[in-house]
Amino acid sequence: MRIVVTNCNTTRAMTEEIVRGARSAAGPGTTITGLTPAWGPESAEGWLDSHLSAAAVLDALRGYEEEPYDAVVMAGFGEHGREGARELLDVPVVDITEAAAHLACLLGRRYGVITTLDRSRGQIEDSLYTAGVAAHCAAVVGTGLGVLDLGDERRTTEAFLAAAERARVAGAEVLVLGCAGMTGLQRVLGDRLGMPVVDGVGAAVRLAESLVALGLRTSRAGGYARPRPKRRTWSAPVREGGWPGR
Template identity: 80%
Template sequence: MRIVVTNCNTTQEMTEEIVRGARAAAGPGTTVTGLTPAWGPESAEGWLDSYLSAAAVLDALRTYDGPSYDAVVLAGFGEHGREGVRELVDVPVVDITEAAAHLACLLGRRYGVVTTLDRSRGQIEDSLETAGVARNCAAVIGTGLGVLDLADDPARTEAAFLAAGERAREAGAEVLVLGCAGMTGLQRAVEEKLGLPVVDGVGAAVKLAESLVSLGLTTSRAGTYAKPLPKVRAWGRPRG
């Protein structure tokens, strides 16, 4: 089984970190390939970044010419594009936001998301609402750290996560979710200190993708994700 994991930004180092986390979660016989968009934001940290990222990821998958794959994992937490990718490709598509929330709902009645900047909270809340899992979300809490800041100082990142995690627990969260693919691997360092299960969206998405492929399931083409007419799929580039 081959899973393509798409980074939502153009930072290759982050793609490599995400792939390491995905491979750690993958079962025997699963190959994980990382895909970095050729253009777009260096880090997706707001509405404009997110829309640009969605177009870049769709373009990367539309023009992909590597080995065939069995599933796609979208490794952008709260980023746009999930529905478009499901319309574009003929394999299961699992978004880390949706995957983490679904698994969190199996572990406790309410979950909290600990993310990067506060400005990301709105689009994460909207993504959870669209996925139908917002009702169980107690809070989305920012750490105040940018996406590219996460790897610079692991001790600072852990301290910021613990502080935000405490706030989420006070808001009623019984489970925590890593609200950025760049946080992959942090759950091992914070679970015991917080006394709560912590779900990594990258690992959750990989396991759900494996399950869908093993069960022979893929995106329904009845209605919402029906293939668009050929003329709608003809992408062009602006002149000039």
């Protein structure tokens, strides 16, 4: 089984970190390939970045022809684009935001999301609402750190612990890592917090594996029907005929 994991920004070092986390979660026989958009923001923080990122990721997926793949994991927490990707691709598309929330709902009555900047909270709340899991979210709490600040492990750990306490006070029984760049923190912080900590990248990889193993694909009845045929101008041409994936 081959899964393509898409970064939502153009920072290749972050793609590599996300891929490491995805591979550590994947089962035997699953191959993980990272995909970095050729254009877009270096970090997605805010509505403008998110919409720009969505277009760039869709463009990257549309033109990806290196090898067949069985599923896509979209590694942008709260970012736009997942619905468009489900229309575009023939393979299952799993977004780390809803994947983490669904698993968190299996572990406690209410969960809290620990994210980067406070400005991302609205996007995440909207994404959870659209996915149907917002009712179980006790709080979305920012750490005050930018996406590109997450490389400082000590600072990130301290900020996460402080934010986690606020989420606990708000009623969270499970915590969700609200940024793909936080992948790996669940191993460090789970025991210290005494609460389950769900990493969206790992959750999405495992859910993608399950969908593929069960032979399930995105429904074409209704909202995720194929895009209507019309002329669309993209950033670069791809082969004629067919659709990405297999």
